[in-house]
Amino acid sequence: MNDVTEDCSEYVVTANEVLSGDTVFRTADEKWVRGIDGAAVLKCEDTGFVALGDAQKDEHANIVMGAYLVEVSRESSAIRPVHIRERIRALGPTVRADLAQVAQGFSTSEVVDQ
Numbered sequence: 209m210n211d212v213t214e215d216c217s218e219y220v221v222t223a224n225e226v227l228s229g230d231t232v233f234r235t236a237d238e239k240w241v242r243g244i245d246g247a248a249v250l251k252c253e254d255t256g257f258v259a260l261g262d263a264q265k266d267e268h269a270n271i272v273m274g275a276y277l278v279e280v281s282r283e284s285s286a287i288r289p290v291h292i293r294e295r296i297r298a299l300g301p302t303v304r305a306d307l308a309q310v311a312q313g314f315s316t317s318e319v320v321d322q
Contacts, residue, residue, distance in 0.1 A: 249287060
């Protein structure tokens, strides 16, 4: 018997909005929002790739560009990107706290905390 467990990390789909260049996240109802807290959290990479395929239709329609999956974790009810690059994209710049888009439950100082 093989006890290999499938990687079931959680993911969200992100992209950049064509008109504004803003970072956006795909919702469960297939819309795009600027805050990561509104993103649909997808279980397992396979589910994420299905959602990514759907999101790429919006790329062809020039609504967004560069859609891809971001691994996330949940802390309380907040969604937090696992990797620092994605935290910065989701929460805003690290040098000017006044420009940061603070996600639910996190302060701007937590953008770079690891």
